[in-house]
Amino acid sequence: MLYSLIRNVLVFTLLALIECVAQPNAFVRISKTNPRYLEVSGKIFIPVGPNICFARSITNGDSVLNYYDHYFGQLAKNGGNFTRIWLSAPMLEVEKQQPGQFDPKAEALIDGLVKLGGKHGIRIKFCLEHFRKITGSPAPFPSSVPFDKPVYANQISSMEDFYRTETSKQLYLNRVAFFARKYRDNPTVFGWELWNEQNSVSVKDPDLLLSWTTEMLDKVKAQFPNQFVMQTLGSYDSPKQHELYKTYSALRSNEIAQAHRYLDKGATLPICQSPMDELASDAVTNLLTFAPGKPVLLSEVGAVEPHHAGPFKLYPKDTQGALLHDLLFAPFFVGAAGPGQSWHWDYYIEKNNLWWHFARFNEAINGFDPVSENAVPIRVAAQNDLKIYGLRGEKTTLIWVRDNASNWKTELEENRPAEAISGRSIKPGLPISKKLSFYDPWTGKWTKGRPGETILLPTFSRSIVIKLEY
Missing domain, CATH: 3.20.20.80 (Glycosidases)
Structure with missing residues (x-):
C-alpha cells in the first residue's frame, strides 16, 4: 500500500512537471x-x-x-x-x-x-x-x-x-x-x-x-x-x-x-x-x-x-x-x-x-479566472464622485473604483496632485459577500474589509480594487 501511495505521488508530480x-x-x-x-x-x-x-x-x-x-x-x-x-x-x-x-x-x-x-x-x-x-x-x-x-x-x-x-x-x-x-x-x-x-x-x-x-x-x-x-x-x-x-x-x-x-x-x-x-x-x-x-x-x-x-x-x-x-x-x-x-x-x-x-x-487580478467564473462586465452609476467598473463572477467579483475628480487634466495640465480619499463608501447592488478585501495598486497592499450591502472603502488615492468572495 505504501508503494502504491508513493507511486501515485510520483506519477502526480511527474504529470504536474510535464504540464509546467x-x-x-x-x-x-x-x-x-x-x-x-x-x-x-x-x-x-x-x-x-x-x-x-x-x-x-x-x-x-x-x-x-x-x-x-x-x-x-x-x-x-x-x-x-x-x-x-x-x-x-x-x-x-x-x-x-x-x-x-x-x-x-x-x-x-x-x-x-x-x-x-x-x-x-x-x-x-x-x-x-x-x-x-x-x-x-x-x-x-x-x-x-x-x-x-x-x-x-x-x-x-x-x-x-x-x-x-x-x-x-x-x-x-x-x-x-x-x-x-x-x-x-x-x-x-x-x-x-x-x-x-x-x-x-x-x-x-x-x-x-x-x-x-x-x-x-x-x-x-x-x-x-x-x-x-x-x-x-x-x-x-x-x-x-x-x-x-x-x-x-x-x-x-x-x-x-x-x-x-x-x-x-x-x-x-x-x-x-x-x-x-x-x-x-x-x-x-x-x-x-x-x-x-x-x-x-x-x-x-x-x-x-x-x-x-x-x-x-x-x-x-x-x-x-x-x-x-x-x-x-x-x-x-x-x-x-x-x-x-x-x-x-x-x-x-x-x-x-x-x-x-x-x-x-x-x-x-491574481487568482481571478473570468472564464471559470462566467464573469460578466458590470458598470454601476457613479457614487460619491467615484466611477465603478466590475467583473461579476459566480464565486468572486472584482470591482475597480476610480476617483472621478482625478485625471490627466487635473494632474498633468493643472498640476493638482491626486488627493487622498477617505471615509467614502459605495453600494454596488450586489449580493453580500462572505469575504471582502481591498487591493491598493498604488501601494501594492491588500487589506480586509467588512462585508455588507454598503462597502466602506479604506483611504486611497486615484483608484482601488475590491474583491468580493461569495
Whole structure:
C-alpha cells in the first residue's frame, strides 16, 4: 500500500512537471468555454504587455537584441507575457534588396527575438507590414520609422496596384510563406497582423482595402493554422473610424477584434479628450458590441500631441504612471481579454520607470479566472464622485473604483496632485459577500474589509480594487 501511495505521488508530480514544461510549448487559443477570452492548454491566458514594436534609432543587430533582452526582462520581471513587434521596421525588414530575396542578417535578428521571447516567457504578435506609400513617405518624426517600401518600386506603380493585382498579392503572400516556414510551429508567436492601421493607406476606393483584407485573412490563416491572424485599423477617433471598426471587427476571419485609440486633442470624437479610463473603456465596449463572440483587445493605446504629431508632451510629468494605470485596468474591467497594450514603450514606460504597473495589475487580478467564473462586465452609476467598473463572477467579483475628480487634466495640465480619499463608501447592488478585501495598486497592499450591502472603502488615492468572495 505504501508503494502504491508513493507511486501515485510520483506519477502526480511527474504529470504536474510535464504540464509546467509543456505550457510554454502550447499555442494560445480562443477559450472553448468563453470565446471572449484566451487560453493555453485549457487555462486562462491574459496577454499583459505593451507594444515594443521597434528599437528606435538603433542600427546595430547586437544592440537590437540587447535592447529587446532588456525590455523583455523588465516586462517578465513584472509578470508580463506579451508584446507586439513590427517585422517591417528597418532593422527587421527581410526584403532589403529586392522582393523575395530575404536578408540573412534580418532573419537572424528575428530568430533572436523569438528566442528571447521564449527565454523570458513573452508571446509575440508580429505585424507583417506597415507601409503607406511605395516611395516618398519618410519617418514622420525623429526616431520613428519610414512608411514606404521603395524595394517594391520596380514591381508596383501605386498602392492601388499593390492591393488589386494578383502579382502584387503574391508578393505579399511570398513574404508570408517565408515567415510561415520558420515560425508557424513556434508557440512563442501569438499571431500575425496583416498590416498596421491599414486604413491609413491612401487609396481612392476604400473598399479595395476591405476586399484585400477579407481575402488575405483566409490565405494567411492557411499558412498559420495554429496562430491567430488579425487586422488593425488606425486610431478609433472619428465617426468614420467608428463605421470601419464596426465592419472590420465583425469579419469572420478576423480572429481577434482590436482597437487603437489615443488621447488626442485633435481627434473629432470628444471621447478621445476624456479621462484615459473613459476613452479606453468606450473603445472596448463598442468592439464587444460589434463582435460579441470574439476576444477584444485595446491593442494600441496612449497619448499623443494633436493629430498624432508625436508623443504626448506631458508624459514626462506623469512620473507615477496614472495614464498607464488607467489604460491597463479600464479595458479589462469592461470585458476585454486583457489589459490595454500601451504604445510609447520607450518615451513613456521606460523613461519614467513604470514597469511596476504591470506587476500591480497582475496582483490585482491574481487568482481571478473570468472564464471559470462566467464573469460578466458590470458598470454601476457613479457614487460619491467615484466611477465603478466590475467583473461579476459566480464565486468572486472584482470591482475597480476610480476617483472621478482625478485625471490627466487635473494632474498633468493643472498640476493638482491626486488627493487622498477617505471615509467614502459605495453600494454596488450586489449580493453580500462572505469575504471582502481591498487591493491598493498604488501601494501594492491588500487589506480586509467588512462585508455588507454598503462597502466602506479604506483611504486611497486615484483608484482601488475590491474583491468580493461569495
